[in-house]
Amino acid sequence: MRSLPGVELRSYLISGSVVNRFKGVAAYVTLLFDLWRKRALYSAINFQFSILWPVEVLLFFLLRKKLIFTVHNAVPHGFRRRRHLPTIWLANIARTLIFPSEFTRAEFLRRYGERNVDKATVLPHGLLPVVPDSMPVAFPRSGRPRSLIYWSTIKPYKGIELFVELARSEAVRSKGVALEIYGAWSDELKELKDRLIGLGVDVHDEFMGPEQLLLLLSREETVFLLPYREASQSGALYSLLHHGRYFICSDVGDLGAFMRRWRLDALLLRERSVEAVLKCLDHLERCDDDTRRELEHAQQRSSWDALVPAISSIYAPRIS
Numbered sequence: 001m002r003s004l005p006g007v008e009l010r011s012y013l014i015s016g017s018v019v020n021r022f023k024g025v026a027a028y029v030t031l032l033f034d035l036w037r038k039r040a041l042y043s044a045i046n047f048q049f050s051i052l053w054p055v056e057v058l059l060f061f062l063l064r065k066k067l068i069f070t071v072h073n074a075v076p077h078g079f080r081r082r083r084h085l086p087t088i089w090l091a092n093i094a095r096t097l098i099f100p101s102e103f104t105r106a107e108f109l110r111r112y113g114e115r116n117v118d119k120a121t122v123l124p125h126g127l128l129p130v131v132p133d134s135m136p137v138a139f140p141r142s143g144r145p146r147s148l149i150y151w152s153t154i155k156p157y158k159g160i161e162l163f164v165e166l167a168r169s170e171a172v173r174s175k176g177v178a179l180e181i182y183g184a185w186s187d188e189l190k191e192l193k194d195r196l197i198g199l200g201v202d203v204h205d206e207f208m209g210p211e212q213l214l215l216l217l218s219r220e221e222t223v224f225l226l227p228y229r230e231a232s233q234s235g236a237l238y239s240l241l242h243h244g245r246y247f248i249c250s251d252v253g254d255l256g257a258f259m260r261r262w263r264l265d266a267l268l269l270r271e272r273s274v275e276a277v278l279k280c281l282d283h284l285e286r287c288d289d290d291t292r293r294e295l296e297h298a299q300q301r302s303s304w305d306a307l308v309p310a311i312s313s314i315y316a317p318r319i320s
Helices: 022-037 053-062 083-092 102-112 162-168 172-173 185-198 210-216 235-242 252-262 274-286 288-301 309-314
Strands: 046-047 065-071 096-099 120-122 149-152 179-180 200-205 220-225 245-248
Touching: 022 210, 046 053, 053 083, 065 083, 065 162, 096 102, 096 185, 102 120, 102 252, 120 288, 149 274, 162 179, 162 185, 162 274, 185 200, 185 220, 220 274, 235 288, 245 252, 245 274, 274 288
Parallel strands: 046 065, 065 096, 096 120, 149 179, 149 220, 179 200, 220 245
Antiparallel strands: none
């Protein structure tokens, strides 16, 4: 993005994957201060994820005429109450709300009511290449997979415990399908990780760099499994779609809506079980050409060129 005309890119080391918590918080406060200091330069500010909500609510109340709030989840992952106060406070402040899926918008309105419905806009998720400027990859013939792979961060809601059942299944072993998991694990899942390793699952506990990801996403005879127990949308799904990888997933949130929208229902897990996974794998072997065509159509319709015609109206300056 630094090479694009008219773009000034300022990055701050905030993520726990690159700095400790103290330095990350300090960098985030610096980011917010810089945003305030340069506020006159901006006609719109798109806020994505809350980190330090007491400071954010105050800052964005002062900048409310510029604020566009992208709501990725109605409540944070793992939050068990119906309503998350910082989320609705930010939503009430914002001039515009963006939702990356119809599911996320509907879930938000179900939890918080219709108060913000007039400023709620859906901008669907688009393809997510793991390296910038890479072109979408055509889907190959699927055939019989040699590996069933999970790739993404591993958190409690991702449903990775399904791999325990798969590792114990004689039917999976008889298919000759290896089980592999790639991604950084949450600390609270260490016991589950150790159990999977003991069952022979090939576990790679790490954040993967671009070269590693490109190598993983270029492997042949693989199918990716997204066994989430809950999810509004999945960035991993749109990366797999971009890179021409076959995937099956749980029927939750936008994942289920996406698969039905593009007539890929046969690759949805009807339940989170070994039998359901095997049924999806069998379908890929039987219906290769049909499935490939539907995935390629979904890939084409999920390109950013196809998705962003309305974006200019969202970011246009507002006249007081």
